[in-house]
Amino acid sequence: PADGWASRPETSARWRSVRLGTFAAMGLGEDARVSCFRGARLPSAWQGKRIRLVFDAEPWFWGLYPRARIWVGGKPLFVPGYESDSPSNPLLRPQRGPSFSIDVTDRVREGGLTIAVEIDGHLNASDSRSRPSGVTGAFYLRAEPAPLAEKPLTEISAAADVNVLSPVTVGRPARFTYLETHFTLPPDAPGGRLFLRSPDADLNVVVINNVVVQVPGSMDRIDISHLVRRTGDNTIRWLPGGCSGVRGEWPEYPHFDTVVTRVVPSLVLAWERP
Numbered sequence: 001p002a003d004g005w006a007s008r009p010e011t012s013a014r015w016r017s018v019r020l021g022t023f024a025a026m027g028l029g030e031d032a033r034v035s036c037f038r039g040a041r042l043p044s045a046w047q048g049k050r051i052r053l054v055f056d057a058e059p060w061f062w063g064l065y066p067r068a069r070i071w072v073g074g075k076p077l078f079v080p081g082y083e084s085d086s087p088s089n090p091l092l093r094p095q096r097g098p099s100f101s102i103d104v105t106d107r108v109r110e111g112g113l114t115i116a117v118e119i120d121g122h123l124n125a126s127d128s129r130s131r132p133s134g135v136t137g138a139f140y141l142r143a144e145p146a147p148l149a150e151k152p153l154t155e156i157s158a159a160a161d162v163n164v165l166s167p168v169t170v171g172r173p174a175r176f177t178y179l180e181t182h183f184t185l186p187p188d189a190p191g192g193r194l195f196l197r198s199p200d201a202d203l204n205v206v207v208i209n210n211v212v213v214q215v216p217g218s219m220d221r222i223d224i225s226h227l228v229r230r231t232g233d234n235t236i237r238w239l240p241g242g243c244s245g246v247r248g249e250w251p252e253y254p255h256f257d258t259v260v261t262r263v264v265p266s267l268v269l270a271w272e273r274p
Contacts, residue, residue, distance in 0.1 A: 001035050005035060005037070005116070006035075006037070006071035006074060006116035006118075007071065007073075007074025007075075007114070007116075009037075009039050009114055011037050012037040012038065012039060015037065018036070020036060020117075020134075020135050020139070021134055021135055021136070022132040022133065022134035022135070022136055023119075023121055023132070023133040023134040024132060024133075024134070025134070026134065028121075028134075029121070030121050030129065030132070030133045031121045031122050031123070031133070032121045032133070033118070033119070033120045033121060033122065034118065034119045034121070034134070035116070035117075035118050036116065036117045036118070036119075037114070037115075037116045038114070038115045038116075039112060039113070039114050039115075040112060040113050040114075040115065040141060041111060041112050042108065042111055042112060042113065042141070042143075043143075044111075045143075046143040047111075048146070049143040049144055049145050049146065050103060050105050050143070050144040050145075050146070051103070051104055051105045051108055051113070051141060051142070051143055051144075052101050052102060052103050052104065052141070052142045052143075052144065052220065053072060053077070053101070053102050053104045053115070053139065053140075053141060054099075054100070054101045054102075054139070054140050054141070054142055054218050055098070055099055055100050055101075055137055055138070055139055055218065056099050056137055056138050056140070056216075056218040057098040057099050057136060057137025057138070057218075058136075058137070059096055059097050059098065059099075060096050061130070061131045062098060062131065062136040062137055063094060063095060063098025063099075063131075063135075063136060063137055064092050064094075064098065064117075064119060064135055064137070065094050065119075065131050065132065065133055065134065065136070066093070066094060066120070066121060066122075066123055066127065066129075066133060067091055067092065067093050067094075067119075067120050068091075068092045068117060068118060068119045068120070068135075069089070069090065069091060069092065069117070069118045070092065070115070070116070070117050070118075071114075071115070071116040071117075072102075072104045072107045072113065072114070072115055072116075073104070073106075073107030073108070073109060073113060073114060074114065074116075075107060076088060076089060076090055077090065077102060077104075078090045079092060079100050079102060080100070080200070080201070080202070082095060082100075094130075094131070097216075097217045097241070098137060098217070099137070099216055099217035099218035100217050100218065101142075101217070101218055101219060101220040103220075113141065115139070117135070117139075119133070119134055119135065121133035121134070145272060145273065147195075147270040147271055147272050148190040148192060148271045148272060148273065149189065149190050149270070149271045150268055150269065150270045150271075151183075151186070151189075151268065151269040151270075152170075152266060152267070152268050152269075153181045153183055153236070153266075153267045153268065153269065154170060155167070155181060155182070155183075156168055156170060156179055156180070156181045156264060156267070157179070157180045157181070158174045158175065158176030158179060158180075158264070159176055159177050159178045159179070159180055159237075160175065160176065160177065160259065161177065162177075165180060168264050169264065170264050170265070170266045171263065171264065171266070172263065172264060173261055173262065173263050173264075174261070174262070174263075174264050175259060175260070175261045176259065176260070176262070176264075177258060177259045177260075178237050178238060178239050179237070179238045179239075179240065179264065179267075180235065180236065180237050180238070181235075181236050181238075181267065182233055182234065182235050182236075183233075183234050183236075183269070184231075184232065184233060184234065185228065185229075185230055185231075185234070189271060190271045191271075191274070192271050192272050192273045192274045193223055193225045193271070193272050193273075193274055194223070194224055194225045194228060194269060194270070194271055195221045195222065195223055195224065195269070195270045195271075195272060196208075196221060196222055196224045196236075196267065196268070196269060196270075197220055197221035197222075197267075197268050197270060198220075198240065198265050198266060198267050198268065199265075199266055199268065200265045200266060201240040201241065201265035201266075202215070202217055202240060202241035203215035203219070203220075203221070203222060203238075203240070203241075204238075204239055204240055204241035205238070205239040206222070206236060206237075206238050206239075207235075207236065207237040207238070208224055208227045208228065208234070208235075208236055209227060209228065209229065209234055209235055210235075211227055213227075217241070221270070236267070238267065240262075240265050
C-alpha cells in the first residue's frame, strides 16, 4: 500500500477480508509482508468509559512474529516493554511475554476506532525462524467504567535485598530488587470491588499479604477485594515489568534475586461498582 494507509479508513474496502492469524492460515508464505486494517464501531453503552486495546497470546513461542507495527486511530502505538526504533516508529519484536493492554481512549473518533497492523515476515541473516510468522494471539477491545474512587500508593520502599528497605519516590530512578508498600483501607472507602493497577508498568508479580499473584500481560489490573484486610495493615511486594515503558536491563521476567536501576512506577487502588 501507499504511504499513509494506516490512517485511511477507506483502505479496508478495497482489500480482501481475512481472519487474522498465522501467515500459513491466511495462505501466505512465511516471508510475506502483510498490512491489515480494521474499523470498529463501539457500542453506545461504552460511551464515557475507558477503552483498552488488548493483545492476548500465550507466552514464549507466540505473539506477533517476527516483527510488527501497530497504529490505532492513525497513530503509531508504543507498547511498554517492546523494542522501539524511535518514539514515532515503534517496532514490536518477539517477546517471551507477548501480551499487552493499552489505554486507547484518546484515539476514539466519532464513536469508532481504527486499528492497523503490519507484520513483516522477513528475517535478518542472523535470525532463525523459531515460531510461525503472523499473529498467534487475539486482539480485542475492552471497556472499563470510571472508578468510584482511587487512592495512589505513594509511600513506597525499594528493597536492596529481602527486607532491606529504603524510601523511594514514584517517578524517580531507584535501585531495587522489588518494591514494597503498606496501606490501610480508608474508613470512608466506597463499597464494591477493589482493584490494583499501575498506569505505567506491567503488574507482573504482586505479593499481597503473602499471597503471590502472577499477572498476565493482557491484564492491566487485578481484583484484590478478597486479598486485603478491611481493617489493619496490608502489605504489597511488587516485581513490576516494563517499568515506564523502557525495559532496559530489566529482565522480561524479574526475579527476587535481580537488582536493577529503574524509574519507580506508580501503583493505585481503585474502587468500582460490584
